[in-house]
Amino acid sequence: SDMSVGTTANMKLGEFKVHKTEGNARRATLMTAHGPVQTPVFMAVGTKATVKAMTPEELKDCGTQVVLGNTYHLHLRPGEKTIKKMGGLHKFMNWHGPILTDSGGFQVFSLSNLRKMSEEGVEFRSHLDGAKYFISPEKSMEIQMDLGSDIIMAFDECLQYPATDAEIEKSMALTYRWLLRSKAAMTRKESLLFGIVQGGLSLEHRLKSLEQVTSVDLPGYALGGFSVGEPIHLMHELLPNVAPKMPAHKPRYLMGVGTPTDLIIAIDAGIDMFDCVIPTRVARNGTIYTWQGKVSIKRTEYREDDSALDPECDCYTCKNYSKAYLRHLFLSGEILGSRLNTIHNIHFYMKLMEKAREAIAEGRWAQFRDDCLTRFVKKSK
Numbered sequence: 075s076d077m078s079v080g081t082t083a084n085m086k087l088g089e090f091k092v093h094k095t096e097g098n099a100r101r102a103t104l105m106t107a108h109g110p111v112q113t114p115v116f117m118a119v120g121t122k123a124t125v126k127a128m129t130p131e132e133l134k135d136c137g138t139q140v141v142l143g144n145t146y147h148l149h150l151r152p153g154e155k156t157i158k159k160m161g162g163l164h165k166f167m168n169w170h171g172p173i174l175t176d177s178g179g180f181q182v183f184s185l186s187n188l189r190k191m192s193e194e195g196v197e198f199r200s201h202l203d204g205a206k207y208f209i210s211p212e213k214s215m216e217i218q219m220d221l222g223s224d225i226i227m228a229f230d231e232c233l234q235y236p237a238t239d240a241e242i243e244k245s246m247a248l249t250y251r252w253l254l255r256s257k258a259a260m261t262r263k264e265s266l267l268f269g270i271v272q273g274g275l276s277l278e279h280r281l282k283s284l285e286q287v288t289s290v291d292l293p294g295y296a297l298g299g300f301s302v303g304e305p306i307h308l309m310h311e312l313l314p315n316v317a318p319k320m321p322a323h324k325p326r327y328l329m330g331v332g333t334p335t336d337l338i339i340a341i342d343a344g345i346d347m348f349d350c351v352i353p354t355r356v357a358r359n360g361t362i363y364t365w366q367g368k369v370s371i372k373r374t375e376y377r378e379d380d381s382a383l384d385p386e387c388d389c390y391t392c393k394n395y396s397k398a399y400l401r402h403l404f405l406s407g408e409i410l411g412s413r414l415n416t417i418h419n420i421h422f423y424m425k426l427m428e429k430a431r432e433a434i435a436e437g438r439w440a441q442f443r444d445d446c447l448t449r450f451v452k453k454s455k
């Protein structure tokens with residue numbers, strides 16, 4: 075089990091201990107102000123201070139270690155000053171494990187309208203009510219510190235795909251200057267600041283951005299600018315050439331990724347941390363991940379199917395409900411359908427990471443990797 079790697083008792087805040095490696099894959103522990111994080115880890119996305127359809131107790135029962143919050147969304151509503159007054163994000167949402175917050179740049183570009191970019195920061199109008207806002211590296215740090223975040227992401231610019239070499243070079247230079255301002259604005263010692271490597275889908279620019287960002291001494295580094303509309307094989311091909319070149323004794327976080335297959339490929343390339351809305355979002359749309367591939371619960375074949383979503387799963391949903399019942403809930407648009415499907419998908423993702431951690435710790439990662447890739451290949455039913 076996870077504790078097979080020994081105690082985390084005397085680890086310092088921000089310490090990242092690599093217990094075992096197999097090729098580029100690593101089994102490690104990151105110490106945060108809200109406890110240790112066993113890696114590889116998948117982090118549940120809780121954009122508006124909730125992982126949709128799940129209570130914190132259910133998240134914990136599914137093996138969730140870290141929950142993500144979003145600077146952009148929480149700044150707009152209810153506002154970080156309100157959350158701070160209520161005791162901070164952990165107390166506000168009753169999640170007392172580690173919280174990582176994204177810095178808002180990506181969300182501004184992908185959600186808001188009418189924005190003005192400058193060296194200073196980004197001016198934009200809220201997607202909720204059109205009100206005008208301005209976020210800079212300093213403002214982003216202030217918001218994340220007010221939230222009481224354990225892992226704070228630097229304020230960066232994330233380019234959409236495709237981007238020209240000139241756009242990539244200009245953007246990653248800005249991201250580097252914003253990283254220096256982010257670090258200078260970080261005054262909360264309990265929070266760990268992670269830098270974000272950009273560089274588009276170009277190996278040359280990725281390595282240049284990697285050199286710039288990792289020249290700044292930080293407790294962790296992320297790969298941004300992926301899963302932004304590029305053909306996914308481009309990311310799969312780039313990762314093994316970039317991830318292993320990130321500092322070996324710092325956590326490596328691949329932002330916004332991904333499917334079970336993406337996670338396995340990225341762990342094999344040396345990535346430690348992930349987040350993605352896929353397991354929660356597709357659950358609400360009736361798509362279920364199982365150890366035998368994907369299941370679309372709305373299919374007629376499940377109308378009188380008394381079996382569990384996944385015979386190899388021991389989650390609350392699989393122990394208590396049939397496919398027939400879950401299909402009925404989905405077709406009826408019942409809220410319980412979203413809840414039960416989400417519980418299963420989050421449990422599946424956390425179980426996948428737990429098995430990956432054990433496989434690396436026991437020196438059988440290659441076998442586990444190949445077994446997963448065979449199981450997950452498109453057999454959607």
Ligand SMILES: Nc1nc(=O)c2cc3nc(NCCN4CCCCC4)[nH]c3cc2[nH]1
Pocket residue numbers: 176177178179180227228230231232233270297298299300301302329330331350351352
């Ligand atoms: N600060 C920051 N910088 C990034 O470059 C970044 C890049 C990202 N790329 C994604 N991709 C999310 C893709 N997701 C896939 C499932 C459907 C919804 C979108 N999220 C990201 C978040 C990010 N946050």
Ligand SMILES: [Zn+2]
Pocket residue numbers: 383384387388389390391392393418421
């Ligand atoms: Zn299940």
